[in-house]
Amino acid sequence: MVALAVAGALAVFLIYTAIAGGGTPAVKPSELHGRTSKVQLVGTVVGPVRVDDRSQTRRFRLADIGGSVSVPVVYTGSVGELFKVGQHILVSGRLRGGVFVAERDSMITKCPSKYIPKKSAT
Amino acid sequence: METAALVLGGLLAVACVVFVSRPFLREPGLPAQADRLHEPDAAEQRRLSLAEECDRALAALKELEFDHRTGKVSDEDYQELVGPLRREAAAALRALGAAGQPGRGASLPGEPEGTWSAERPLPSSRSS
Amino acid sequence: MPELGRAALILCLGLSLYAAAAGALAARERRRRLALSAQNALVAAFASAAVAAGVLLAALLRHDFSFTYVADHTSRKLPALYTVSAFWGGQEGSLLLWLLVLTGYASAAVLLDRVAAREVIAWVVPTLGVVASFFALLLVAVASPFDTQAAPADGLGLNPSLQNPYMVAHPPLLYLGYVGLTVPFAFAMGALLSGRTDERWIVATRRWTLAAWTFLGIGQLLGAHWAYVEVGWGGYYAWDPVENAALMPWLAATAFLHSVMVQEKKGMMKVWNMLLVVMAFCLSIFGTFLTRSGIVNSIHSFTQGSIGPWFLGFICLVTAGSLGLVFRRLPLLRARTRLESPVSREATFLYNNLLLVALCLTILWGVCYPLLTQALRGESVTVGRPYYDFFLRVFGLPLLLLMGIGPLVAWRKASWRSLRRILGLPAALSLALGGLLIGLGAGSSIPGLVAYTFSAFVLATIVLEFARGTRARRAVAGGGYATAFVELVARNRRRYGGYVVHAAVVLLAVGVAGSSAYQSVYETRTKALMPGDSVSVGGYRYVYRGLSQRTEGNHQELRAAFDVYRGRSYLGRQEPGKNFYFAEQQTSSEMSISSSLLTGEDRDVILNGETRQGGVFVKILIKPLVNLIWLAGFVFVAGCVIALWPDAREERRLAERYERAGALARA
Numbered sequence: 001m002v003a004l005a006v007a008g009a010l011a012v013f014l015i016y017t018a019i020a021g022g023g024t025p026a027v028k029p030s031e032l033h034g035r036t037s038k039v040q041l042v043g044t045v046v047g048p049v050r051v052d053d054r055s056q057t058r059r060f061r062l063a064d065i066g067g068s069v070s071v072p073v074v075y076t077g078s079v080g081e082l083f084k085v086g087q088h089i090l091v092s093g094r095l096r097g098g099v100f101v102a103e104r105d106s107m108i109t110k111c112p113s114k115y116i117p118k119k120s121a122t
Numbered sequence: 123m124e125t126a127a128l129v130l131g132g133l134l135a136v137a138c139v140v141f142v143s144r145p146f147l148r149e150p151g152l153p154a155q156a157d158r159l160h161e162p163d164a165a166e167q168r169r170l171s172l173a174e175e176c177d178r179a180l181a182a183l184k185e186l187e188f189d190h191r192t193g194k195v196s197d198e199d200y201q202e203l204v205g206p207l208r209r210e211a212a213a214a215l216r217a218l219g220a221a222g223q224p225g226r227g228a229s230l231p232g233e234p235e236g237t238w239s240a241e242r243p244l245p246s247s248r249s250s
Numbered sequence: 251m252p253e254l255g256r257a258a259l260i261l262c263l264g265l266s267l268y269a270a271a272a273g274a275l276a277a278r279e280r281r282r283r284l285a286l287s288a289q290n291a292l293v294a295a296f297a298s299a300a301v302a303a304g305v306l307l308a309a310l311l312r313h314d315f316s317f318t319y320v321a322d323h324t325s326r327k328l329p330a331l332y333t334v335s336a337f338w339g340g341q342e343g344s345l346l347l348w349l350l351v352l353t354g355y356a357s358a359a360v361l362l363d364r365v366a367a368r369e370v371i372a373w374v375v376p377t378l379g380v381v382a383s384f385f386a387l388l389l390v391a392v393a394s395p396f397d398t399q400a401a402p403a404d405g406l407g408l409n410p411s412l413q414n415p416y417m418v419a420h421p422p423l424l425y426l427g428y429v430g431l432t433v434p435f436a437f438a439m440g441a442l443l444s445g446r447t448d449e450r451w452i453v454a455t456r457r458w459t460l461a462a463w464t465f466l467g468i469g470q471l472l473g474a475h476w477a478y479v480e481v482g483w484g485g486y487y488a489w490d491p492v493e494n495a496a497l498m499p500w501l502a503a504t505a506f507l508h509s510v511m512v513q514e515k516k517g518m519m520k521v522w523n524m525l526l527v528v529m530a531f532c533l534s535i536f537g538t539f540l541t542r543s544g545i546v547n548s549i550h551s552f553t554q555g556s557i558g559p560w561f562l563g564f565i566c567l568v569t570a571g572s573l574g575l576v577f578r579r580l581p582l583l584r585a586r587t588r589l590e591s592p593v594s595r596e597a598t599f600l601y602n603n604l605l606l607v608a609l610c611l612t613i614l615w616g617v618c619y620p621l622l623t624q625a626l627r628g629e630s631v632t633v634g635r636p637y638y639d640f641f642l643r644v645f646g647l648p649l650l651l652l653m654g655i656g657p658l659v660a661w662r663k664a665s666w667r668s669l670r671r672i673l674g675l676p677a678a679l680s681l682a683l684g685g686l687l688i689g690l691g692a693g694s695s696i697p698g699l700v701a702y703t704f705s706a707f708v709l710a711t712i713v714l715e716f717a718r719g720t721r722a723r724r725a726v727a728g729g730g731y732a733t734a735f736v737e738l739v740a741r742n743r744r745r746y747g748g749y750v751v752h753a754a755v756v757l758l759a760v761g762v763a764g765s766s767a768y769q770s771v772y773e774t775r776t777k778a779l780m781p782g783d784s785v786s787v788g789g790y791r792y793v794y795r796g797l798s799q800r801t802e803g804n805h806q807e808l809r810a811a812f813d814v815y816r817g818r819s820y821l822g823r824q825e826p827g828k829n830f831y832f833a834e835q836q837t838s839s840e841m842s843i844s845s846s847l848l849t850g851e852d853r854d855v856i857l858n859g860e861t862r863q864g865g866v867f868v869k870i871l872i873k874p875l876v877n878l879i880w881l882a883g884f885v886f887v888a889g890c891v892i893a894l895w896p897d898a899r900e901e902r903r904l905a906e907r908y909e910r911a912g913a914l915a916r917a
Binding site: 124126127128130131134135137138141142143144145146149152157158159160161167170171173174175177178181182185186188189191192193194195196198199203 | 253257258277281283285287290298515517660664668671715721722725726
């Protein structure tokens with residue numbers, strides 16, 4: 001009886017992750033070329049960061065961590081307090097016309113120290 | 123700084139070694155028979171599991187009484203369940219007695235549910 | 251002084267290895283003096299770890315930047331309290347804290363349970379020794395806190411976002427929880443290795459498990475509060491791998507705390523309990539592996555050091571070893587009694603366990619998914635929040651309901667008749683409340699409504715339990731209701747302490763449901779708010795008044811002023827903003843939280859951005875009932891304290907049982 005229940009539970013979430021569209025792949029800027037599906041882009045912020053005053057849209061480039069390939073990013077929304085050039089961040093969005101258009105509020109800033117949780121939006 | 127570290131480190135090491143060797147230093151040259159860790163033999167193991175079963179049966183009985191008293195178990199259910207439980211408890215007590223335990227008799231070992239102390243005295247307990 | 255620290259760690263390693271080897275030999279050959287010697291080695295290991303910790307602490311307080319660790323994590327201007335908390339702010343220091351707590355627990359377990367669990371201790375010592383050796387080895391060979399360098403003038407300092415009281419309390423509490431799970435694991439292994447089938451190991455570890463579980467729970471709540479208040483994104487739990495790393499062992503331990511009762515009362519579920527203990531321990535090590543290795547993308551970032559493979563190896567060793575042992579001893583663990591009815595207390599504990607374990611495995615799957623997809627498909631896919639939310643509801647809501655039903659079901663077999671009778675009143679009350687809530691608009695979220703209704707049900711059953719028990723006690727012993735109540739709880743600490751903990755969980759559920767299912771959110775999208783603009787959210791009206799700037803000692807403050815109205819009444823002003831710290835060249839977001847003591851509701855305002863013309867982009871969250879979550883923390887602690895409080899009569903009973911059943915040779 002126990003085994004059945006466990007198997008049942010396993011089945012439920014295996015099916016869920018398989019069918020309900022699991023999640024978003026995490027890629028580096030160098031792996032981005034040509035993909036237009038929604039992904040999570042991970043990288044280091046490369047300046048300059050241009051902020052449009054009225055719409056609070058930021059434009060910057062995101063490079064591979066420890067690499068040189070970078071991609072232009074357009075991001076609107078809340079930004080972690082640690083956001084700055086050289087920071088590791090994660091944004092979700094898709095590539096459009098050579099520019100990575102990030103989803104609103106999807107930025108997550110990492111931090112070099114072990115215990116810091118930094119999230120800009122739910 | 124360095125000598126202080128050395129001295130303290132040395133002291134710590136010595137203290138630890140002494141502490142670890144203490145059992146051997148306290149009872150030097152013990153023959154193998156006296157240096158045995160007690161391990162319950164089969165008979166003791168059996169007695170232990172019987173004691174646990176006895177406790178379990180008695181505790182179940184008391185819990186039933188408590189549940190009945192608080193209204194969780196209805197009168198009909200109580201009548202249905204109390205008989206088998208009493209028989210089990212009696213059997214467990216007998217088995218424990220047969221295994222060489224001084225019979226526990228009617229004194230109950232403890233009160234998991236706590237409503238009986240007014241009615242039955244605790245067995246005189248050894249300080250543990 | 252670093253030499254002393256290094257020496258102390260090497261000594262600790264040596265002592266742990268000795269405890270492991272000598273302890274195993276002594277247990278095998280039944281040699282008393284050697285066994286005692288191994289026990290002493292564990293205590294001595296604690297002393298050495300304490301010396302090493304003392305060296306690091308002294309170096310921190312002295313601002314001795316010749317220690318690389320001190321230079322990397324503190325600076326001269328850092329307040330003393332945070333200098334101390336920097337001890338566990340980095341990899342090496344936190345490992346040392348782990349070792350300290352571990353050897354501390356090991357010594358305490360050995361010293362305190364030496365008499366109570368005499369026969370089981372023999373194999374517990376080598377198990378603890380092995381675990382301690384692993385961590386000591388890491389500290390000696392891989393991540394030493396005592397590396398030195400040419401001392402720079404000043405250190406790098408602690409990140410400002412870590413300079414808060416949470417950093418002082420949260421990690422140590424979590425560690426007391428994580429590490430504490432090693433003790434029941436060691437006792438379980440001890441029982442298996444010695445071939446003992448009796449319950450002494452459970453009796454010996456019950457309190458340790460409960461204590462560790464309490465610390466782990468409090469540590470997590472504190473972490474959630476930290477995330478909510480200091481980090482300020484409007485939430486308290488992000489299903490981040492590192493957060494999950496603490497939740498998983500906690501869930502496994504919760505399951506164990508329940509199923510242990512079945513083993514005590516019916517002698518069943520022995521194998522299951524063993525597996526749960528192993529699972530809880532392995533998950534706690536896995537959790538720390540996740541946090542330290544950088545293997546999964548997380549907002550908690552970590553040094554990509556070489557420490558990951560070590561932990562992975564240790565986890566594999568421990569899992570394989572303990573599971574193998576359980577398998578070998580399977581015949582000894584066979585239960586003699588069976589489940590008699592699917593409607594019985596035993597069965598509800600089983601369902602409770604299945605749900606908890608299912609939730610735990612779901613989270614584990616979600617955490618490991620990116621790793622699996624990376625290995626199989628070449629790119630890591632992360633499951634999102636919806637995945638976790640879905641399963642939290644699927645498993646959590648039935649668990650909530652079970653919390654109300656379980657305590658009312660009789661052991662062995664409960665008839666539907668008596669169930670109907672006893673559940674009737676709480677069910678009716680909660681359904682009535684549910685209807686009322688629908689009328690009040692709670693129907694907007696079905697899971698939320700269900701959560702509220704179930705919570706009401708459980709609370710009603712708990713109150714009824716206390717009431718019935720008090721009345722019964724009074725009928726037997728006389729006296730007033732108050733005395734009867736106190737005596738009732740005092741005589742049944744585990745049961746009624748447990749009920750209080752259940753009440754805490756209910757509060758938590760209500761708080762979580764209210765603040766997530768029924769929250770109102772507003773976010774400025776395309777056009778900035780200018781002074782005079784007003785926004786309606788959640789029944790409140792926010793009117794933006796303007797920006798202001800101010801320079802304080804070490805930082806500059808930017809604040810956006812909002813006047814809050816409800817209907818026509820003015821409620822006050824909220825000023826979210828940002829602080830810019832000159833020295834560290836960093837910005838911190840200062841969320842404005844306005845809490846209502848009466849309704850437990852929070853109004854959170856976050857400043858996302860500002861324009862040159864003085865316009866602002868903000869996010870406003872109205873979170874009903876969120877403060878119940880923090881209240882639940884206090885109730886939780888109270889319940890655990892009641893349950894943990896030593897019961898002299900119970901102790902005597904157990905001592906008698908184990909003394910009578912076997913003549914013990916005096917050690």
